[in-house]
């Protein structure tokens with residue numbers, strides 16, 4: 001691996017998280033993609049500039065101007081990224097006017113979900129600057145939830161699924177988002193995700209997969225694991241013909257109070273309708 005590229009220390013965590021996604025069976029074939037925003041001091045000097053042709057972005061991402069992204073390449077497999085990250089992860093710099101990006105090193109064909117990643121990262125710089133990591137993947141039990149008609153309402157979805165295990169809502173007091181069907185890789189999907197991610201850390205994409213965000217890639221993975229566990233409980237109960245009512249509201253509120261999360265819980269979905 002190029003010595004300078006190998007110096008980007010979050011690269012090891014990037015590869016490790018991809019390996020886990022492959023192990024979990026959440027990123028079949030070429031499914032899923034990840035990005036991580038880097039600070040200036042995380043990029044070695046020889047990799048700071050690029051003379052490659054700028055590629056225009058579908059929308060301006062001015063908050064990202066001059067910032068660097070590590071992002072997975074189009075058609076790459078999670079299981080390969082784990083062993084050969086320099087082949088499958090690319091380093092890019094967003095132009096000073098936020099209108100385009102330039103490839104610097106590694107994989108030079110970014111994922112088709114690049115617009116979603118750029119729009120969500122742009123929103124983070126504006127409103128949640130400590131959030132830098134995005135994972136999009138295809139967890140089977142979460143995709144299955146998007147087939148349940150009543151879960152089209154994200155509040156109904158969140159109250160049911162995150163009420164099935166006592167720590168799930170503590171981890172995600174704002175609940176889970178659920179976007180209507182959008183064509184994979186479309187600008188519409190990116191725009192809706194960037195709007196929803198102002199309020200939530202995990203979003204389901206109807207009939208497609210999940211988007212999870214965090215301060216690091218491991219943080220984003222943690223939250224996906226929490227939701228996937230709750231979904232597994234849901235499908236286990238459904239398979240056994242048992243009710244899925246979950247925790248008593250009184251117990252849930254007691255837990256939220258104990259962890260100081262009542263405000264966040266009560267504000268969830270107040271932004272909707």
Ligand SMILES: [Zn+2]
Nearest residue numbers: 031032208209
């Ligand atoms: Zn996908």
